[in-house]
Amino acid sequence: MFRDLYYGFKEFLRTYGALHLFFLQLLKHSPSILVRRFPLVVAQVYNAGALSLVIIMTCGFFVGGVLGLQGVSNLARFNAEDSAGTLTALSLLKELGPVITALLFAGRAGTALASEIGLMKATDQLAAMEMMATSPLRRVLVPRFLGGVIAMPLLAAVFSVVGLFGAHIVSVDLLQVDAGAYWQQLQANVDRSDVYEGIVKSVVFGVVASLLAVWEGYNAIPTAEGVGRATTRTVVLTAIAVLILDFMITAVAI
Amino acid sequence: MNETDKIVEISDLDYSRGQNEIFKGLNIAIPRGKITAIMGPSGTGKTTLLRLITRQLVPDHGHISVDNIDIAKLKQSELYRLRRRIGMLFQNGALLTDYNVFENVAFPLREHTKLPNRLIRHIVLTKLHAVGLRGAADMMPSELSGGMARRVALARAMVMDPDILIYDEPFVGLDPISMGVIVRLVRKMNDALGISSIIVSHDVQEVSTVADCTFLISHGKVVASGSPDDLHNTSSELVRQFMHGMADGPVAFHYAAPDYAEQLLGRDAE
Numbered sequence: 001m002f003r004d005l006y007y008g009f010k011e012f013l014r015t016y017g018a019l020h021l022f023f024l025q026l027l028k029h030s031p032s033i034l035v036r037r038f039p040l041v042v043a044q045v046y047n048a049g050a051l052s053l054v055i056i057m058t059c060g061f062f063v064g065g066v067l068g069l070q071g072v073s074n075l076a077r078f079n080a081e082d083s084a085g086t087l088t089a090l091s092l093l094k095e096l097g098p099v100i101t102a103l104l105f106a107g108r109a110g111t112a113l114a115s116e117i118g119l120m121k122a123t124d125q126l127a128a129m130e131m132m133a134t135s136p137l138r139r140v141l142v143p144r145f146l147g148g149v150i151a152m153p154l155l156a157a158v159f160s161v162v163g164l165f166g167a168h169i170v171s172v173d174l175l176q177v178d179a180g181a182y183w184q185q186l187q188a189n190v191d192r193s194d195v196y197e198g199i200v201k202s203v204v205f206g207v208v209a210s211l212l213a214v215w216e217g218y219n220a221i222p223t224a225e226g227v228g229r230a231t232t233r234t235v236v237l238t239a240i241a242v243l244i245l246d247f248m249i250t251a252v253a254i
Numbered sequence: 255m256n257e258t259d260k261i262v263e264i265s266d267l268d269y270s271r272g273q274n275e276i277f278k279g280l281n282i283a284i285p286r287g288k289i290t291a292i293m294g295p296s297g298t299g300k301t302t303l304l305r306l307i308t309r310q311l312v313p314d315h316g317h318i319s320v321d322n323i324d325i326a327k328l329k330q331s332e333l334y335r336l337r338r339r340i341g342m343l344f345q346n347g348a349l350l351t352d353y354n355v356f357e358n359v360a361f362p363l364r365e366h367t368k369l370p371n372r373l374i375r376h377i378v379l380t381k382l383h384a385v386g387l388r389g390a391a392d393m394m395p396s397e398l399s400g401g402m403a404r405r406v407a408l409a410r411a412m413v414m415d416p417d418i419l420i421y422d423e424p425f426v427g428l429d430p431i432s433m434g435v436i437v438r439l440v441r442k443m444n445d446a447l448g449i450s451s452i453i454v455s456h457d458v459q460e461v462s463t464v465a466d467c468t469f470l471i472s473h474g475k476v477v478a479s480g481s482p483d484d485l486h487n488t489s490s491e492l493v494r495q496f497m498h499g500m501a502d503g504p505v506a507f508h509y510a511a512p513d514y515a516e517q518l519l520g521r522d523a524e
Binding site: 119120123124125127128129130131132133134135139 | 308310330334335337338340342344345346348349350351361362365366410
């Protein structure tokens, strides 16, 4: 049993190290791709970002709405309904915006990336590029990674804004919280540092989600089953990584 | 044959995957300007050999030189420079599914040259015309039949006017008409453009009509070489079995297995 654990641990370290080397490779080529092949990156921002907008906005609206509902009804017990705005804004900006966006991003864009790259590998498209003297790393992987990294914070911002809008509709328009008090409280209690925390988180999650999607796709076993497994692993690993990192960043920020 | 007459030289090549020894002491010299076929039963590593020649894989031991350049010593940029002179036709075409036929053929030009769009258009249409698919320029790869996809891939492989064209199983799974088209194209390409062609295949019939020179590989070694006629009239048991498609012989019909009766009676279960 100890031997199994030992080999399992060794294997884990090996994969983890390889992932880091892969990450460094992506970073190494990122600046030149950003400058020289900018259209490729834009196309991927569109793929990962613009195409995820509908799901992000829908979810953001309802998450904001439910925060409004819970906030007002629970804070009413302490006669503090006016603070509902502060509560929803802080929850959205610092936690739910980045985290839920990252999870949705993994499900919508991460799976698409992983399966696309996996299938390109399975159908020899990556090998064909390699034979046409074009590096798949630079032509396929780096633009997709950068697209995700750029799209994710933007999506998180959209999520938070739409969420605030939803919360406002529920608290002020439906549950009759005074609009003046709602906004005054919100403005007084939400600092710039709260916004920064959310931005830092969404950038980190964007890097992690894109990295894992590209990595899993590139290392997929080139069969139907292998590509399927890679997409599943993308979602699962991203969810775990995002939730652990969220805890760590929050602990540092507080 | 002096040095410059060989486009690819492989000497003393060893390659194994895991426990599986694929090549052991392989020696091949492929002549320049000819069509050379590399044949062998399935699973002898013919595709692996192509990947070794193009350094998609690295051998465990031995030398490979392409156009008198030792490919083991190349840096990435030098390797890419060499690969621009090599066109490769993959078994399934390996067209980029995001792009239409035109853009697939234009891909190497757009990646490696700064040619104006008009000129790229001319080159691509010329190459597509050569494979008879100028009319399919706007189609997506998913709309093409297997034979058409392979012809598009062939147009793409030669769009940079390579010195070497490598075909991986170009005849597999084609109907007789497409097969005839591809065979003619291979011949025409080689003679008109002075290209050296390397074909990996196990279609004895087609290879015999098109190849100038043939190597037969089995168990990690070259077991016979010469013109297709030489191989047809050989005395070697193994070569005869392969060339005439006999079910049993030196290459056993049965994969290595325990004794049939023993296994059926379940004696080895314990």
